[in-house]
Amino acid sequence: MNNNDRLSQLSELQSNPLLSSWIAIAENGMIVLKSGKVELGQGIGIALMQIVADELDVSMDSVQLVAGRTDLCPDQGYTSGSNSIQVGAMALRQVCAEIRHLFIEQAARNLNVQPQDVQIQDGLFYSAQSTKSLSYGNMSGEVNLERVATGSVGPKASHARHISGSSSPRPDLNQKFFGAGFIQDIELEGMLHGRMVRPPSYDATIIEFSDRDRTAIQAMPGVHTLMVCGRYLGVCAEREEQAIAAAERMRTCITWKETATLPLDQPEQDWLSRLPSLTSVVDSSLTEESIDPTKVKRNALSASTAERTQTPEQNFSQRYSKPFIAHAPIGPSCALAQWKGETLTVWTHGQGSFPMQRELSRLLELPISQVTVIHADGSGCYGHNGADDAAIDAAMLSQAAGRPVRVQWMREEEFSWSPHGSAMSVQIEATLSPKGQITQWHQQIWSHTHVQRPGMSLGLKCLAAFHREPPVSADISTDFALGAGGGGHRNAVPIYTLPQRRIDYHLVTSPTLRSSALRALGAYANVFAIESSMDELAHLAGQDPIAFRLNHLTDPRARHVLESISRTSDWQALQHNNEVATETACGVGVAFARYKNSGAYCAVVAKIKVTDRIVLDQIWVAVDAGEVIHPDGLVNQIEGGVLQAASWTLKEALHWDQTRITTIDWENYPILRFDETPRTLEVQCIHRPESPALGTGECAAGPTAAAIANALANAIGIRMRDLPLTPERLAQAVMRD
Amino acid sequence: MTETDLVNFTVNGQSIAVKVHTDSPLLYVLRNDLQLKGTRFGCGSGSCGSCTVLVDDEPVQSCTTPLWSVADKQVTTIEGLGTPADPHPVQQAFIDEQAAQCGYCINGMMMTLAGLLKKNSAPTDDELLQALDRHLCRCGTHMRILAAARRAIMQINGVAL
Numbered sequence: 010m011n012n013n014d015r016l017s018q019l020s021e022l023q024s025n026p027l028l029s030s031w032i033a034i035a036e037n038g039m040i041v042l043k044s045g046k047v048e049l050g051q052g053i054g055i056a057l058m059q060i061v062a063d064e065l066d067v068s069m070d071s072v073q074l075v076a077g078r079t080d081l082c083p084d085q086g087y088t089s090g091s092n093s094i095q096v097g098a099m100a101l102r103q104v105c106a107e108i109r110h111l112f113i114e115q116a117a118r119n120l121n122v123q124p125q126d127v128q129i130q131d132g133l134f135y136s137a138q139s140t141k142s143l144s145y146g147n148m149s150g151e152v153n154l155e156r157v158a159t160g161s162v163g164p165k166a167s168h169a170r171h172i173s174g175s176s177s178p179r180p181d182l183n184q185k186f187f188g189a190g191f192i193q194d195i196e197l198e199g200m201l202h203g204r205m206v207r208p209p210s211y212d213a214t215i216i217e218f219s220d221r222d223r224t225a226i227q228a229m230p231g232v233h234t235l236m237v238c239g240r241y242l243g244v245c246a247e248r249e250e251q252a253i254a255a256a257e258r259m260r261t262c263i264t265w266k267e268t269a270t271l272p273l274d275q276p277e278q279d280w281l282s283r284l285p286s287l288t289s290v291v292d293s294s295l296t297e298e299s300i301d302p303t304k305v306k307r308n309a310l311s312a313s314t315a316e317r318t319q320t321p322e323q324n325f326s327q328r329y330s331k332p333f334i335a336h337a338p339i340g341p342s343c344a345l346a347q348w349k350g351e352t353l354t355v356w357t358h359g360q361g362s363f364p365m366q367r368e369l370s371r372l373l374e375l376p377i378s379q380v381t382v383i384h385a386d387g388s389g390c391y392g393h394n395g396a397d398d399a400a401i402d403a404a405m406l407s408q409a410a411g412r413p414v415r416v417q418w419m420r421e422e423e424f425s426w427s428p429h430g431s432a433m434s435v436q437i438e439a440t441l442s443p444k445g446q447i448t449q450w451h452q453q454i455w456s457h458t459h460v461q462r463p464g465m466s467l468g469l470k471c472l473a474a475f476h477r478e479p480p481v482s483a484d485i486s487t488d489f490a491l492g493a494g495g496g497g498h499r500n501a502v503p504i505y506t507l508p509q510r511r512i513d514y515h516l517v518t519s520p521t522l523r524s525s526a527l528r529a530l531g532a533y534a535n536v537f538a539i540e541s542s543m544d545e546l547a548h549l550a551g552q553d554p555i556a557f558r559l560n561h562l563t564d565p566r567a568r569h570v571l572e573s574i575s576r577t578s579d580w581q582a583l584q585h586n587n588e589v590a591t592e593t594a595c596g597v598g599v600a601f602a603r604y605k606n607s608g609a610y611c612a613v614v615a616k617i618k619v620t621d622r623i624v625l626d627q628i629w630v631a632v633d634a635g636e637v638i639h640p641d642g643l644v645n646q647i648e649g650g651v652l653q654a655a656s657w658t659l660k661e662a663l664h665w666d667q668t669r670i671t672t673i674d675w676e677n678y679p680i681l682r683f684d685e686t687p688r689t690l691e692v693q694c695i696h697r698p699e700s701p702a703l704g705t706g707e708c709a710a711g712p713t714a715a716a717i718a719n720a721l722a723n724a725i726g727i728r729m730r731d732l733p734l735t736p737e738r739l740a741q742a743v744m745r746d
Numbered sequence: 747m748t749e750t751d752l753v754n755f756t757v758n759g760q761s762i763a764v765k766v767h768t769d770s771p772l773l774y775v776l777r778n779d780l781q782l783k784g785t786r787f788g789c790g791s792g793s794c795g796s797c798t799v800l801v802d803d804e805p806v807q808s809c810t811t812p813l814w815s816v817a818d819k820q821v822t823t824i825e826g827l828g829t830p831a832d833p834h835p836v837q838q839a840f841i842d843e844q845a846a847q848c849g850y851c852i853n854g855m856m857m858t859l860a861g862l863l864k865k866n867s868a869p870t871d872d873e874l875l876q877a878l879d880r881h882l883c884r885c886g887t888h889m890r891i892l893a894a895a896r897r898a899i900m901q902i903n904g905v906a907l
Contacts, residue, residue, distance in 0.1 A: 050848025050885055178844060185849035186837050186856070188784020188825040230767075249774045250767070339788050339796055339884045340850040389848035389885045420789040641844060645890070649847050652886030675793040675882065683878045686888045 012160035015103065021045075022100040022158050025083035028111075029154035031104040032061070038132060038146030040065060040072045044101070045085025046093040047077035048181060049360065050389040051706055052642035053093045055179045059638055060098050063172040064105035064164055067132040067145065077362040077384025087361035087462060089392070089526060090494050091608050091704025094638060098702065106164040108154065115148045167636065167698040174698060176641035181386060192358045192385035193343045193417070200345070201233050202249040203406040203416035204256035206242040206263075207426050208476070210669040211523070213265045215240055222262035229255050234410040239478035243402065245410040249417070269667035271521055276731050277330035277432045282455040286515035291491060292502045293511040295451070322448070323441040323549050329538035331714075331732040332662035333522050334430040335678060340388025341423045342395035346403035347413040352379045357400035358387025364464025365400055372401065372469055373408075391653070393525035395427040397463050398472045405473055421673040426472060429663055430527025431457035433497060435538035445550030447561060450510040454535065456497030457517050460489040461525035486518045489530065494605045500532035500711060503539050504603050505561035522663065522670065529710040532604060533654065534732075536711020537718070540600035541730060544719040554599050554719065555580060564603075570610040570631045570695065571601055577693050578614040578629040594619040595626070596724025600715030604708035609634040611708040613651065615687075615716040619724045622736040623659055623717065625687035630709060632692065635700035643705050644692045650709030651690060656681035658714040662733050755816045757782070758826025768814040773797045775813050776823060784824035784853050788882075795881030798854035799823050805861040807880075824853040827860055836860050839898035840891075847885030855881050859895050867902055874899075 016022060025031065025045075033041040042061050048054045058072045075081055077088075085097050109129070116134035117124040120143065126136045135142040184190030208214075218237070226244070227235055231251030236243040244259060246252035272280040345356040353375065359365050362382040370377045382400070390396055395418050407414040418426075433456040440449040461483060463470040474481045488496030495501065498514040547557035555575050562568050574580070583597045596619065601612040610633040618624040630647055637643050660679050664672045672678040714732065722728045727742050754763045757780060764779050771790075776782045776799070785808055788796030792807035799808045800822040828834035833841065836856045846852050855878060862869055862877045869877070874895055883891065 050846070050850075052847070176844075178841065179846075182841065182844065182846055182849060183830050185846065186824075186840055186852060187828070187830055187833075188782065188823070188853065191783075191786075191850065193787065194783035248766070248770075249778055250770050337884060338850075339794055339848075339882060340786060341788075387848070388850035391884070417787065420791070645844065645847060645887070648889055649886035652888055653884070656886070674791060675789060680882060680884065681886070681888070683881070683888055683892065684875045686892070690889050 015160035015163055016158060019100040019103055021083070021085050021097055022103055025085070026157040027154070028104050028108055028156055028158060030083040031101055032108055032154065034145050034149040034154070036146050036149055038071055038144050040067055040145065042072055042074050042101075043082040044074060044076040045083045045363065046088045046097045047360065047362070047384045048386050049088060051646055052179055052639065053088070054181060055177055056094060056639040056642055057098055057101060059172045059175070059177060060102050061105055063170045064102055065109050065132070065145070066129040069172065069177055071132055079362050079366045079380070079382045082362070084363040087364060089360055091604060091706040091708065093704070094702045095608065095704040098638065102164045103160070104158060106162055107158055110162045111152050112145060112148055115152050116143050119143055119148065173636070173638045174640065176639050190386055191340070192345070192356055192387050193340065195345055195356055195385060195415070197345055197347055197413035197415070200413040200415050201245040201247065201410055202252040203243055203245045203403065203414040204252040204419070205402050205416065205422065206244065206256050206259045207422060208240050209265055210267050212270050213240070213267045215263055216266050217264040218262065226255055226259050226262065229258065233412070234406070235259070236406055236409040239476055239480060241405070241473055241476035243406050243416070245406055245412070245414055267668050271665050271667045273667065274665050277332060277434045278328050278731070281330075281432055281434045281517060282515065284517045284519040284521070286455065286517045287486060288513055288515050291498045291512040291514050295509055295511040321443045324438070325441065325542070325546055325549060326436070326438040327542065327545065327730060328434060328436045329534070329541055329730045330434045331432065331534040331537065333432045333524070334527060334657050334661050335424055335663055335672070336391050336394035336427060336429070336527055337678060337680065338388040338390055338394055338423065341418040341420055342399035342427070343387065343415070343417045344396070344400040344403035345413065345415045346407040348407055351375065352381070353404055354381045354383065355400050355404050356383050356385050357396060358385055358390065359396040359400055360390065360393070361462065361464065364462060365397060366464070368397070368463035368469065368471060369401065369404055372471065372474055373404065392430070392527040393428050393462050395423050398426070401471045401473045424673040424678060425670045426523070428461055428523045428525030431459060431497065431524040433531060433534035435534055437538055437542045439542065439546060441546055441549055445552055445557070445560070447505070447507055447546060448509060450503065450507040452501065452512045452539070453515065454497055454501055454513070454531065455515045455517055456531055456534070457521065457524040458485045458488045459496030459499070459524065459526050459530040460487070461485065461523070483520070483523070485520055486516070488516050495531060497531040498535070499530045499605060500535040500602060502606060504564065504567060504606060505543070505558070506563055507561070522665070528653070529707040532602070532707065533657070533710045533714060536600070536602040537714040537732065540602065540712065540715030541718050541728070544598065544715070544722065545728065558601060566610055566633050567601070567603060570612045570633050573693060573695060574599065574612040574614050574629060574631040577631060577691065580614065583614070583616060594724045596720040596722070598716045598719025598721070598723055600712040600719060602708070602711050604704065608704040609708040611647070611712050613709065613712040613716040615713070615720045617717065617720040617724060619721065622739060623721055623734055625655060625685065628687045628690045630690075630692045631695065632705060632708065633695040633697065634703045634705045635697050636702040637694060637696055638702060640694060643694060646706050647692045647709050648690055650707065651713045652681060652686060654710040654713035655717065657710075658717050658732055658734060659685070660733055660735060753813050753817050755818060756820045758822055764813070766813065768812065770813045771809050772799070772811040772813055772816055772821070773808040776808060782823045782825050786850055786853055788851070794851070795858065796851050796854045798857045798881070800857055800861050803861055803864050805858045822857070824857060827856065834860060835901045836863070836898045839894040839901060843890050843894040843897060845887060845890035845894035847887050851881060851883045852891070855891060859898060863898065863902055868899065
């Protein structure tokens with residue numbers, strides 16, 4: 010690989026070319042790893058530290074992580090899209106390779122030997138031709154890292170790495186398990202506690218907030234500041250419970266005018282595809298004219314064997330959906346802000362400190378140089394939750410109060426005001442040849458946007474901008490570009506060999522619930538739809554679901570993952586066991602996808618029991634993520650991805666009346682509980698140390714959903730295509746059957 | 747918010763007297779007055795388990811526990827369970843299993859497990875699930891949390907791992 014090739018593949022190195030942006034080496038030998046990617050509970054910190062220690066030949070103890078600080082770290086955008094290892098860590102590894110080389114050259118000069126005769130062990134440079142040894146610290150003053158990466162040397166060969174591929178324990182857990190380590194724990198000197206007072210619904214406006222009420226709230230114990238700017242409202246008080254009490258009083262004092270602007274809360278296909286949308290062709294080998302919708306619709310078949318026809322071709326047409334899903338972090342969003350004159354510092358657990366710096370700069374009309382954003386670990390976010398708005402709330406409250414402020418969102422605020430993962434509907438029409446090959450595939454997707462993150466495009470994206478005077482409106486007419494992974498069309502293109510295919514994306518532009526990035530974005534619904542269809546089509550073709558997929562797959566790694574899951578789950582035996590199962594209906598289902606068609610390959614087999622509900626019994630996962638930096642972290646992400654997706658699939662949906670979101674607490678938004686977890690969850694990781702590392706954080710979501718739905722069809726012959734698969738919906742489906 | 751009174755209680759073995767409104771949730775007194783930040787705010791309605799502490803060895807949700815109700819009682823928080831140098835067996839088991847993703851819900855669970863093990867050093871799996879039933883985890887770390895709990899039970903009972 011030549012120098013340019015090496016660098017051109019590392020986009021984050023192109024935007025942060027200085028070696029010193031990534032690594033600093035102190036005189037005491039401490040290697041400071043400066044990361045724009047941040048810890049979200051996914052364990053990225055330890056994986057990055059392992060990469061640095063490996064490439065520089067130092068011990069893990071001598072690597073110190075500083076992450077998500079706009080004053081110290083490289084701008085790596087958002088920590089999202091399963092990109093931190095696949096993109097970010099590879100740039101870091103290249104930087105370390107170049108630094109290592111510079112220090113070897115310096116050591117050679119100092120030891121008066123040739124560079125090829127210098128060896129490094131545990132951070133010490135020595136040579137057989139010299140009795141001296143040197144350290145990174147010794148030479149830190151002699152090697153200037155203020156230089157751009159050149160690509161002149163590459164990272165070590167995979168066999169020369171000793172730390173990557175092992176699983177060092179996470180240092181942050183040694184704080185978190187003993188009572189520290191979260192943004193919620195930070196106290197600033199002279200800090201006030203802030204709470205926001207949100208409108209009761211998206212379009213609510215204030216009719217009256219009387220002076221008398223304002224005065225009364227201002228006079229409540231500990232109350233310091235009322236912030237009133239249009240319908241952007243908040244309160245600051247000396248004590249936390251005083252701020253809560255004042256915010257509650259303020260909420261009830263204000264007379265609001267609310268408007269019924271939301272669609273009827275019905276299954277998604279009844280309303281989503283009827284709203285105005287912008288249509289784009291995601292992928293096509295077919296022209297519009299060559300698709301004959303009448304033919305497909307006229308002959309649409311259900312997947313029931315009894316109804317299988319003897320026609321030479323079989324046509325298939327089904328629609329699948331998922332509801333709005335909440336991020337629902339266990340810890341509601343929190344942030345702190347401090348102004349010193351015209352300079353602002355904000356502490357946030359958001360996924361992008363630099364984009365937040367840009368948003369704050371635009372909103373407050375401050376030069377970027379006067380805004381510092383510092384990441385601190387928060388509760389898991391799984392995408393664009395309330396964290397970013399909370400950061401801005403802290404800045405606004407602190408500006409109003411003239412003192413540092415810590416703002417803490419309340420539980421109902423996270424449910425009713427955070428962006429949510431969009432409802433989606435996916436229509437799939439396919440034609441099956443007499444030999445059981447799919448000859449035509451037409452897929453249509455309806456979704457709201459999955460990217461409304463602040464600081465990415467020019468328009469403001471925060472509640473402060475939407476609610477203050479004068480307000481701006483959210484522009485929801487764009488989604489994540491397909492080339493960057495796609496939003497509602499993420500994983501819209503099936504990985505299977507489908508010579509005649511067309512995929513259309515209808516981006517719904519009429520607002521309903523506020524939506525933005527939730528783990529896996531559109532991949533969850535698209536993979537659920539594609540993999541449910543593949544199962545239905547396999548049934549129509551009279552083929553085993555794994556064999557049917559293999560018949561449509563050429564990618565050898567994809568085939569290997571499916572063959573692996575077949576072995577580890579003992580797929581054939583599982584099928585047989587179901588046939589002899591007695592009292593309780595049991596079923597098995599399989600599903601597979603390659604995340605974004607460029608990330609990790611992931612296959613899931615689910616074994617379930619069906620009582621009045623779907624009971625998870627056993628789950629097997631096979632993953633090919635190329636080189637694995639930190640195997641335990643990867644397995645942890647897969648386990649979490651499976652169980653979170655199982656929770657979405659079996660239980661979760663946001664509800665609303667035509668005015669307000671009505672699911673605002675855990676009672677009305679139940680998530681997976683301990684007694685609902687499977688008996689076993691086995692993750693098999695296919696190690697490919699020679700292959701580039703692939704993102705894994707989100708790869709399990711879609712396959713998990715489809716594996717469960719496919720297992721249900723296998724168990725009781727009933728196909729459920731609208732998520733979530735709750736006991737109520739199961740009962741309805743059984744009644745209809 | 748006017749009924750301010752002196753409330754005496756014990757936190758992690760230390761006698762404490764605080765003078766704030768007696769209806770203040772124990773959670774905020776622990777976090778903000780006593781600087782014991784490991785007890786976590788999650789929902790404010792006692793339905794997620796993040797804020798669990800022990801009151802006289804019983805797990806309670808500190809977000810819905812008014813200060814007055816712990817007068818003259820013994821409160822134990824995660825800080826009183828153990829330290830990195832001298833961890834409680836439950837904390838050690840969670841470290842050994844690396845049983846967390848974000849880790850926000852874990853302290854409450856460890857308090858519940860410590861309370862359970864104090865009463866019943868060899869709980870069955872059903873008792874374990876029942877004890878954790880009030881706790882929510884959003885990252886999907888359930889399997890590891892259960893593995894850590896089982897490991898702690900084995901360690902406490904001197905069962906070789």
